[in-house]
Amino acid sequence: MAGEFDVINKKHISRSIFKETENMYHVYCDDPDVIISDSQKETESIIDNLMERINQADILWNIAESFFQIFQYFEMRVTIPKNLLQEGKLLSLKGKGGKGLKADYVVVEAISVENNPAEPSVIRRIKMPVYSIETEGHWRRLKFGQRGKDRDGQPVDGKTWVSRSSPWRNANRRDGVVYIKDCLAIAKARVNEIYSNVNDDNEVNNLTGMGELYVLRCSLMEGEVYKVGWTSGTAKDRAKEISSATGVPMSFVVVESWRHDKPKELEVEVHAQLLPYRINNKREFFRLDFDNLRKIIIKTINRVSS
Incomplete structure (x- = not known):
């Protein structure tokens, strides 16, 4: 055509x-x-x-x-008043990107910080x-x-x-099509979190070298929610470390892990593919069934290794 x-x-x-x-x-x-x-x-x-x-x-x-x-798709935003944000917390509103093994990933923000918006607003869908x-x-x-x-x-x-x-x-009448940007739901959840004064600290780990990409799960988490991250040690040790925190109701268990010489960059690649399933941009938790999660990880590993 x-x-x-x-x-x-x-x-x-x-x-x-x-x-x-x-x-x-x-x-x-x-x-x-x-x-x-x-x-x-x-x-x-x-x-x-x-x-x-x-x-x-x-x-x-x-x-x-x-x-x-x-361009309209990328311009869709959730708005939030600037005075609600703590100094130095602006970066937490942007999804995680970074340098992967095959490409650099830049996440387009879904939250717009306004000086004096009349009220918080969410654009739920756009009609092309x-x-x-x-x-x-x-x-x-x-x-x-x-x-x-x-x-x-x-x-x-x-x-x-x-x-x-x-x-x-x-001769043929053509109806309109409505496209829904589902990742705005993540932005709305983040804004609601700020309004509720819930502040989490970013998990920072600058270690590099041989390590593992892991999938962990806590059985008390509702639905199929998995933590996908990397460690310079072993996934088993990482699960023990996370489980020792006082805020964790039950221990995390290793669902599966993959050894890799550049686990940090591999995590960036995998997180980029899992972006639609991310629950919170500040946390490494994703909601989807494990079969699809595993397929995405395997496919990413095969792609960056080719």
Whole structure:
């Protein structure tokens, strides 16, 4: 498939579907200039056929439109008053990224710190604009060196705008699509944590060298919640160390671990893949079933080792 978009007026200028079969190559296009027939009945039949094919790919046109709206996805934020934050705590609002084995990861913040917001607000979802179909004109290509005019009458090289009513191009009504940014839930939980004056300290460990990436679990934690981290020692010793804290109701047990010569960088790679499942950006706990968790870890290890 291929198409031309007018991102200013949010319109499809032309759409094309290309289909290759065993002995033929089919092209379906809603550009009026490609429809050549002396018979009105034949013209109507051609239009019905090509529009049926193009409308069958409507979901693909929606996906193509969404690529133009990616910036809106990254601009979605939860707001919080600046005066609620303690000095030096701003960094804790940003998700963890870092330098991995194969790439550097930068997490785009989902929390916006405002000086005086009227009230805390959460954008839960965003509705992407749907492009309509241009029915009152189309581009016509000109020979090399020829100059035409755009829809506003301004000179343009190599093509010219043809004002022509083609209502048949908009035969299929296209509904809007709502995209939900689920990681805003993590941001909202973080904001609620700040409002509740719950302050946790970041777990800092600057050790490097041979160690292990581990998955730990405390049986009293609700649902399938796992701690995924790294240690320069062994996962078993790390579990004992964490379990000795007075705030832990029951001991952590090692679910599985992987020995690696760069466990800290490996942790960054794995955490980047587990970002949608992270419960709190300041903690290394993730909520998902272990089978999927293990698949993500194994796939990451294989990728960075290749």
